[in-house]
Amino acid sequence: xxxxxxxxxxxxxxxxxxxxxxxxxxxxxxxxxxxxxxxxxxxxxxxxxxxxxxxxxxxxxxxxxxxxxxxxxxxxxxxxxxxxxxxxxxxxxxxxxxxxxxxxxxxxxxxxxxxxxxxxxxxxxxxxxxxxxxxxxxxxxxxxxxxxxxxxxxxxxxxxxxxxxxxxxxxxxxxxxxxxxxxxxxxxxxxxxxxxxxxxxxxxxxxxxxxxxxxxxxxxxxxxxxxxxxxxxxxxxxxxxxxxxxxxxxxxxxxxxxxxxxxxxxxxxxxxxxxxxxxxxxxxxxxxxxxxxxxxxxxxxxxxxxxxxxxxxxxxxxxxxxxxxxxxxxxxxxxxxxxxxxxxxxxxxxxxxxxxxxxxxxxxxxxxxxxxxxxxxxxxxxxxxxxxxxxxxxxxxxxxxxxxxxxxxxxxxxxxxxxxxxxxxxxxxxxxxxxxxxxxxxxxxxxxxxxxxxxxxxxxxxxxxxxxxxxxxxxxxxxxxxxxxxxxxxxxxxxxxxxxxxxxxxxxxxxxxxxxxxxxxxxxxxxxxxxxxxxxxxxxxxxxxxxxxxxxxxxxxxxxxxxxxxxxxxxxxxxxxxxxxxxxxxxxxxxxxxxxxxxxxxxxxxxxxxxxxxxxxxxxxxxxxxxxxxxxxxx
Amino acid sequence: xxxxxxxxxxxxxxxxxxxxxxxxxxxxxxxxxxxxxxxxxxxxxxxxxxxxxxxxxxxxxxxxxxxxxxxxxxxxxxxxxxxxxxxxxxxxxxxxxxxxxxxxxxxxxxxxxxxxxxxxxxxxxxxxxxxxxxxxxxxxxxxxxxxxxxxxxxxxxxxxxxxxxxxxxxxxxxxxxxxxxxxxxxxxxxxxxxxxxxxxx
Numbered sequence: 001x002x003x004x005x006x007x008x009x010x011x012x013x014x015x016x017x018x019x020x021x022x023x024x025x026x027x028x029x030x031x032x033x034x035x036x037x038x039x040x041x042x043x044x045x046x047x048x049x050x051x052x053x054x055x056x057x058x059x060x061x062x063x064x065x066x067x068x069x070x071x072x073x074x075x076x077x078x079x080x081x082x083x084x085x086x087x088x089x090x091x092x093x094x095x096x097x098x099x100x101x102x103x104x105x106x107x108x109x110x111x112x113x114x115x116x117x118x119x120x121x122x123x124x125x126x127x128x129x130x131x132x133x134x135x136x137x138x139x140x141x142x143x144x145x146x147x148x149x150x151x152x153x154x155x156x157x158x159x160x161x162x163x164x165x166x167x168x169x170x171x172x173x174x175x176x177x178x179x180x181x182x183x184x185x186x187x188x189x190x191x192x193x194x195x196x197x198x199x200x201x202x203x204x205x206x207x208x209x210x211x212x213x214x215x216x217x218x219x220x221x222x223x224x225x226x227x228x229x230x231x232x233x234x235x236x237x238x239x240x241x242x243x244x245x246x247x248x249x250x251x252x253x254x255x256x257x258x259x260x261x262x263x264x265x266x267x268x269x270x271x272x273x274x275x276x277x278x279x280x281x282x283x284x285x286x287x288x289x290x291x292x293x294x295x296x297x298x299x300x301x302x303x304x305x306x307x308x309x310x311x312x313x314x315x316x317x318x319x320x321x322x323x324x325x326x327x328x329x330x331x332x333x334x335x336x337x338x339x340x341x342x343x344x345x346x347x348x349x350x351x352x353x354x355x356x357x358x359x360x361x362x363x364x365x366x367x368x369x370x371x372x373x374x375x376x377x378x379x380x381x382x383x384x385x386x387x388x389x390x391x392x393x394x395x396x397x398x399x400x401x402x403x404x405x406x407x408x409x410x411x412x413x414x415x416x417x418x419x420x421x422x423x424x425x426x427x428x429x430x431x432x433x434x435x436x437x438x439x440x441x442x443x444x445x446x447x448x449x450x451x452x453x454x455x456x457x458x459x460x461x462x463x464x465x466x467x468x469x470x471x472x473x474x475x476x477x478x479x480x481x482x483x484x485x486x487x488x489x490x491x492x493x494x495x496x497x498x499x500x501x502x503x504x505x506x507x508x509x510x511x512x513x514x515x516x517x518x519x520x521x522x523x524x525x526x527x528x529x530x531x532x533x534x535x536x537x538x539x540x541x542x543x544x545x546x547x548x549x550x551x552x553x554x555x556x557x558x559x560x561x562x563x564x565x566x567x568x569x570x571x572x573x574x575x576x577x578x579x580x581x582x583x584x585x586x587x588x589x590x591x592x593x594x595x596x597x598x599x600x601x602x603x604x605x606x607x608x609x610x611x612x613x614x615x616x617x618x619x620x621x622x623x624x625x626x627x628x629x630x631x632x633x634x635x
Numbered sequence: 636x637x638x639x640x641x642x643x644x645x646x647x648x649x650x651x652x653x654x655x656x657x658x659x660x661x662x663x664x665x666x667x668x669x670x671x672x673x674x675x676x677x678x679x680x681x682x683x684x685x686x687x688x689x690x691x692x693x694x695x696x697x698x699x700x701x702x703x704x705x706x707x708x709x710x711x712x713x714x715x716x717x718x719x720x721x722x723x724x725x726x727x728x729x730x731x732x733x734x735x736x737x738x739x740x741x742x743x744x745x746x747x748x749x750x751x752x753x754x755x756x757x758x759x760x761x762x763x764x765x766x767x768x769x770x771x772x773x774x775x776x777x778x779x780x781x782x783x784x785x786x787x788x789x790x791x792x793x794x795x796x797x798x799x800x801x802x803x804x805x806x807x808x809x810x811x812x813x814x815x816x817x818x819x820x821x822x823x824x825x826x827x828x829x830x831x832x833x834x835x836x
Contacts, residue, residue, distance in 0.1 A: 139794070
């Protein structure tokens with residue numbers, strides 16, 4: 001999702017964390033230089049005197065300038081609204097430096113919450129009436145067949161129909177008796193219609209629905225009954241559970257669901273039979289349990305030469321029992337019928353089949369592996385979505401906690417970065433028409449999608465403070481943007497203060513600032529106002545606007561480049577081809593903010609530090625990238 | 636002021652709605668604008684497709700009964716919502732008991748509908764962003780703080796949950812917006828500023 005110009009991204013410092021070594025950081029802090037953008041420890045910084053005022057420009061040159069074009073910055077630049085802020089670490093947190101935990105599951109279609117106990121058994125899908133079209137993934141609607149003809153009766157068979165591609169369950173020959181609880185109806189139908197039919201293909205197709213639910217649900221049901229394996233251990237051969245499954249599905253478990261269950265029970269038996277220790281709890285935990293590992297290890301240890309090395313007493317042991325594979329259909333074995341594939345090929349090639357009847361790869365990916373044709377596709381119950389709480393990865397504090405209810409858009413906790421760092425907004429300054437033959441009303445807003453090179457553009461950067469304390473801001477930018485297209489950037493007033501986000505009424509009662517707010521938005525006063533170095537452009541209750549003067553560089557290989565011989569870009573004539581997005585003018589800006597926070601917000605600092613003041617100086621520094629526009633190739 | 640207003644492109648109502656003179660609004664008595672709504676040129680708003688009273692409908696659907704006492708609302712648009720150029724707002728409809736009837740279209744506050752989008756949804760929540768050229772099918776429900784990407788086709792009857800980004804044809808959920816979405820001044824919270832800039836030279 002690329003954004004239109006102008007945009008601003010903020011770099012999360014976490015991208016730099018692998019690089020710095022703590023010693024260097026300490027040194028830089030003690031020399032009271034500006035803290036590296038990756039971390040500002042507030043307690044340390046509070047003690048250091050603030051001297052970086054006038055050396056910002058130099059500092060950011062000495063230290064590594066953020067390059068918005070470097071590959072690494074792809075992983076650290078985020079739109080401001082995506083970022084969170086941890087009040088304990090005093091740090092911006094991006095989606096990479098948080099952990100998530102699920103608060104609730106809900107169906108995105110019916111917006112009902114699914115209790116966590118049901119999620120697994122439902123296979124992470126909605127257990128109600130919500131289905132997606134197997135052909136095009138659009139949601140399916142429950143509708144009647146009967147009342148289309150005009151009589152008002154709501155009785156009659158119901159179908160699921162897709163409003164996007166007009167697929168209905170009639171296409172696969174399924175109707176429902178009730179408009180409710182479609183999923184269980186479908187479940188029953190796909191199981192029962194599979195009674196030994198003539199067509200093996202369609203049977204599998206229709207049974208494939210069980211697969212949507214199968215692996216997890218059978219896991220649950222099998223694990224819920226630990227007695228079943230014990231029965232088998234007694235030499236019954238087939239577990240009772242397995243038996244019933246086979247009874248219901250007649251001869252052999254043709255249903256993938258049942259087959260999976262049969263295989264699972266079979267292997268469970270095998271493990272319990274072949275395991276060395278009699279009271280092995282293996283069957284309860286499955287193959288990946290430590291017990292299984294133990295079994296494997298002992299298997300190899302006793303059979304290999306290594307046993308000789310580690311004590312030969314294991315040699316005396318008898319040959320370990322060997323697991324066998326499933327042999328009969330009742331154990332879950334499925335022998336592919338001889339003519340099955342031939343029949344499929346025949347159907348693929350037949351004139352009534354053809355391309356349109358074959359399910360696409362995307363469609364098949366959602367279905368049972370046996371499905372090959374469109375008429376075997378079954379409606380897909382809607383996958384559940386989650387609401388998630390977010391925690392800081394380093395201090396485990398909760399940053400975001402949404403309300404549990406799926407419908408609610410509110411949060412119990414929401415520490416977003418926007419409430420702490422000033423919100424940057426960028427806007428081109430509409431200059432009066434240079435010819436000035438018109439009156440002052442006609443102004444020229446530069447077209448950001450094609451900025452002429454080497455012609456200065458003024459951009460207004462507004463920083464809006466959302467904190468309740470006034471903030472002192474220092475901006476720094478490399479005088480020339482990194483990369484081959486060297487645009488010159490000057491922040492006309494790099495140091496300024498933003499007022500506190502106080503009560504709106506204060507402003508209203510003060511009265512005077514309302515027209516100022518207007519001018520910020522429209523630039524009406526530009527006629528009498530000229531950008532001036534060292535002066536803040538405009539100021540309001542909790543925002544300040546400064547002017548950036550940008551002289552877009554020339555693109556390599558463009559006309560402007562050849563005319564301007566003095567440009568340093570003219571040196572590398574070899575690389576005249578423009579790389580992707582090289583014409584996008586992005587300005588890295590280092591933001592350093594400091595403010596006095598009230599100390600009771602962090603008692604632990606007051607407790608341990610020797611600063612009983614009620615105000616604690618805080619600072620935060622980060623890089624942001626301002627996307628100003630695109631440089632046009634020619635003058 | 637009045638002569639200047641007559642010349643300008645937008646008609647500004649008492650409640651601050653800015654409505655382009657070149658928009659096509661049908662059935663104005665069935666449309667409610669919440670105030671500070673912007674309707675740009677060439678937008679088509681079909682307030683004439685209002686719901687007929689069900690009792691009358693079931694007897695004779697072809698003949699609209701005269702019930703002027705309670706004009707049913709076809710389209711509601713909330714505050715600071717922005718209807719871009721060439722947008723079509725059309726109340727959703729469906730066949731119910733064999734009768735084709737219209738249902739009201741509700742658009743919440745701070746909604747942005749991009750250029751030449753077609754909206755036939757049952758409701759768009761607050762802070763919804765509909766990209767340019769998107770189509771929202773009949774009876775779809777787009778919940779608060781969700782984004783419909785450009786050119787997406789939201790199929791009829793789809794529900795887009797809050798904080799979700801949908802895109803594609805047919806639209807699927809492709810992502811989520813950040814928690815800060817909709818904060819005043821940030822992405823999703825620019826409606827006031829957008830409103831202020833309308834009609835300025």
